[in-house]
Amino acid sequence: MTSRLVRLSAAFTVGLVLAFASFVAPSVADDDAYPSRPITVIVPFPPGGSSDIIMRIASQKASEILKQPIIIENRPGGAGNVAAVVIKHATPDGYLLMMGHTGTHAVNPSLYTNLAFDPVKDFQPVVPLISFNNILLVPADSPAKSVKDLVALAKSKPEGLSYGSQGIGTGGHLLGELLAKHAGIKLLHVPYRGIAPAVTDAVAGRVDMIFSSYISSAGYIESGKLRMLATSGTVRHPRIPDVPTMAESGYPDVHMEQWFGLFAPAGTPRPIVDKLNAAYVASLNSDAVKDRVVPQVATVIPGTPEDLEAMMKRDIVRLGKVVKESGAQVPQ
Incomplete structure (x- = not known):
């Protein structure tokens, strides 16, 4: 009887191991085979903008490395919140990703009441992509x-003085709040629905100043209709080396580098995250990408998933404080 029990026990154990192996093996194999079909990256902006263009440039090279098409899907709305909710509920298999940024993953948690996602818990950071500085014009x-x-x-x-921005909670708005606080001056915020009308009114003198990306104002800057006073970065940009930083101008606390990064749904397997990271890092380090990014007064910032997570958590705290001090709130 004892011998028979031992045999039965051994058979049960082997069966259990085989069953477990059959359950785990497809997952491991799927990770190894990734990607086996096209990948979609949701961009929370309309097509044709600087961020959309840069995402397409970086994804083209990454697509070649991964040997699968990377489809860019523009899904604007709700300051990026619409796209973020889609990714929150997506299957964590690496085939549906999002280009997140300072707004969606650092500012919106403080700006919006009853936000439908948690940027830390609901997302897996994949890779930092680019950053750009706003310019005081x-x-x-x-x-x-x-x-x-x-x-x-x-x-x-x-x-x-008055200053325009592309909307409440945007980089241009928060930089104005920081300047008012640290310079001890009064600044009236005039939010617009997008950066184009804000820049137009700055050119016409209907607002006294504006913080804007270079690419959004390049035509007016190059024609002499807008004057650059300083950038919001910590160092000067090689594309505009004669423009000082806000720190050099006496205000080291008035700085913001707006970053963009690639995010996957929480729970995405690490081997898949690492494959995506390696492909995009190689893409961002290529001259083909750098040569398209630098003229837009932007900077490639390839790094690890942990680098992107640290940037996000840092700005959730720092920029969240600025939002709360400004009193800005948007109902979700």
């Missing part, structure tokens, strides 16, 4: 030739 006929001049001008007016 004034109309050509403004008496301010430097940040020092602009601050003095604001202090000379009881009502202060």
Whole structure:
């Protein structure tokens, strides 16, 4: 009887091991075979913008490395929240990803009430992609030739100065809040529905200043209709080496590098994340990508998933504080 029990026990154990192996093996094999079909990356902006273009450039090279098409799907709406909710509920298999950014994954948690996703819990960071700095711009006929001049001008007016942005909670808005706080000046925020009308009104002098990306204002800058006073980065950009940083202008706390990164749904297997990361890092390090990014006064920032996670968590705290101090709130 004892011998028979031993044989039965051994048979049961072997059967259990084989059953477990058959359950696990397809998952491992799937990870090894990834990708076996096209990958879709959702971009939370309309087609044709600088971020959309850069995502397409970086994905083209990554597609060659992964030997599968990478399809860019534009899904704007809700300041990126629409796209984020889609990824939150997506299958974590590496075939549906999102280009997230400072707004969606760092600012929106503080800006929106009842946000339908958690940027830390609902996403798996994959790779940091690019960053860009906003530029402090004034109309050509403004008496301010430097940040020092602009601050003095604001202090000379009881009502202060006005500044435009592409909307509440955007980089341009928060940089204005930081400048007002650290320079001790009054700034009236005028939010627009997009950057184009804000830039147009800055050129016309209907607002006194604006923080804008270079690419959104390039035509007016190059024609002399807008004057660059400083960038919001920590170092000067090689494309505009004569433009000082806000730190060099006396305001080291008025800085923001707006980053973009690739995110997958939480629970995506690490081997898949690593394959995606390696492909995009190689793409971002290629001259073909760098040569398209640098002229837009942007910077490639290839790194690890942990690098992107650290950037996100840092800005959730830092920019969340700025949002709360500004009193800005948007119902979700």
